[in-house]
Amino acid sequence: MNSRRALSVAFVGxxxxxxxQTKGDAQxxxxxxxxxxxxxxxxxxxxxxKFIRASYNNEAYVILGYQATNRSVGDEWMLLEVGMxxxxxxxxxxLTRDAISLELPDGKTIPLPPIAEQRAGNVQPIQxxxxxxxxxxxxxxxxxxxxxxxxxxxxxxxxxxxxxxxDLSKDRACVGRLYFRIPGGITYGQHWLNVKFQNSVxxxxxxxLTKEEEQFLEKNYKAIDKQVEEAFRPKK
Numbered sequence: 001m002n003s004r005r006a007l008s009v010a011f012v013g014x015x016x017x018x019x020x021q022t023k024g025d026a027q028x029x030x031x032x033x034x035x036x037x038x039x040x041x042x043x044x045x046x047x048x049x050k051f052i053r054a055s056y057n058n059e060a061y062v063i064l065g066y067q068a069t070n071r072s073v074g075d076e077w078m079l080l081e082v083g084m085x086x087x088x089x090x091x092x093x094x095l096t097r098d099a100i101s102l103e104l105p106d107g108k109t110i111p112l113p114p115i116a117e118q119r120a121g122n123v124q125p126i127q128x129x130x131x132x133x134x135x136x137x138x139x140x141x142x143x144x145x146x147x148x149x150x151x152x153x154x155x156x157x158x159x160x161x162x163x164x165x166x167d168l169s170k171d172r173a174c175v176g177r178l179y180f181r182i183p184g185g186i187t188y189g190q191h192w193l194n195v196k197f198q199n200s201v202x203x204x205x206x207x208x209l210t211k212e213e214e215q216f217l218e219k220n221y222k223a224i225d226k227q228v229e230e231a232f233r234p235k236k
Contacts, residue, residue, distance in 0.1 A: 150176025
């Protein structure tokens with residue numbers, strides 16, 4: 001487990017994401033079932049915790065944490081703790097804010113809002129929630145060992161100024177917060193964080209869990225771990 005969480009040895013690890021089967025269905029089937037969401041692009045998806053998801057391909061790696069968002073159903077603003085880097089043979093890349101978007105459960109895609117809209121919005125409730133309901137997303141490839149800040153939305157009062165871009169390189173682990181204004185409020189279901197790099201797009205799936213789904217995941221994590229690992233086992 002430790003080596004998996006360190007994302008060493010070419011990211012050997014648990015590969016997943018799901019909409020979970022209902023509790024009643026799981027009892028009927030005898031074991032939990034995992035339906036893997038289809039990103040529509042070549043990538044591998046991993047689960048590093050109940051509210052931590054990561055995706056990577058040959059070019060880049062993106063990880064996100066969303067516990068505060070999962071506790072904010074109905075609220076207008078979504079907050080994602082996000083980290084990203086590029087991988088071994090990828091040249092340095094300047095990522096701009098327009099390369100990031102969010103796909104909602106109804107299939108609509110929304111962009112990152114301007115910093116002025118975020119600061120004028122009512123983001124204090126989810127920011128306060130995130131101070132106590134958050135997970136460590138510091139799971140990066142071993143080569144990404146230099147801290148780096150994503151400054152699309154620095155906190156008010158912080159000394160850092162907002163920037164609409166970030167320079168990514170294979171030795172930089174860039175971390176920060178992303179905000180999205182959700183029409184009609186945050187809803188349960190499958191979401192996708194889309195990040196466009198120079199030659200590919202990474203789609204990180206995260207599901208806003210109902211209480212039943214969250215309890216089901218807690219009770220069946222080991223079974224889901226094994227099932228998803230088997231689903232991605234290389235064919236002989």
